[in-house]
Amino acid sequence: MFILKSTSPRRIKILTDLGFQFRVEPANIDETQNQGELPLVYLERMVHSKLGSQGNENNLYLAADTIVVFQNEILHKPIDLEDSIHILRKLSGNKHSVFSGAGLRANASTDFFYEETIIEFKNWKEKEIREYILRCKPFDKAGSYGIQDEKGPVLSREGSYTNVMGFPLRSFFSRSSVWLPFCGRS
Template identity: 35%
Template sequence: MPPLLYLASASPRRSELLVMLEVPFELVLPRVEEQRRPNEAAADYVQRLAQDKATAGAAMAPRPLPVLAGDTIVVLDDDVLEKPVDKADGLSMLRRLSGRNHQVMTAMALAWQGRLEVVLVTTEVSFRTLSETDIERYWASGEPTDKAGGYGIQGLAGRFVVRINGSYSAVVGLPLVETEALLRRGGVLSG
């Protein structure tokens, strides 16, 4: 079946979730600078990144199809925890998240026919207290190196999560309910 959509994301998790919406898609991989502006609120930042990626993806798409893009950040004490830059950064993030609540913000943007729409989903996540052994072992697994906040809820770090309030799929990287509604508004999905 020919694609109805481009996904502007290198995230395998985002691709796996989009498959659940049963929309055929192809990837485009735009390069967008992910740099928070001075005094930029976390919610504004993640939405801007999603919009920038969708716009850049639309500019490079080989066919005039809608382009979906997303970005996910972890917010703790008003600090944005992105992908760890190195081991020390990753361990520090996990120590900070230990025994605490934090927010995971995922923004999804759709660019089509000169239009751009974005949705933001914020989910509250609670971690149990982590031991140094938990933290070191988890880092040694290699899993946290490419994930916002230094963890993946769908992987080994799932055992750290006491509860979530909100969308599990948004924490993984693509909020299914909200993305499906966005694709319907953009004419990608019918019904």
């Protein structure tokens, strides 16, 4: 059986749209970043924490996490309206990286992988930022935005669209030998 360790509506949609059948069993973990922890170290720790170490060896477990990084600082999900405004103001007119990492655990082995996408934001004024937040309510998204949001802040991207949505799809498919036996796909 294929088990997704996430309740992210975007990850669920990506996998469902691809025809996967899976069960959702979210991991409730502490997502606090450690003092001085580098972004990619944090990302890998989150994925491994979500995967956990328990489970049935006949199952395939998939966990994922996404971080937005600007000037080597992780911009987490906003805690409120003012935090969302602060994050979007910081990103306005600038480029940043979005990293989505994932881990597959089958039998006793775990495979961690990630992708990076470079995003450039429009140079937004305070009014545009506030209008976007009120319209799209990006409070459940790292970096306080969604690439899929209509009339959103994204000007351009270099890399994978699904990676920014929260799943490193290209890297996932390159590991098909790990997940194919569990998913009934060929």
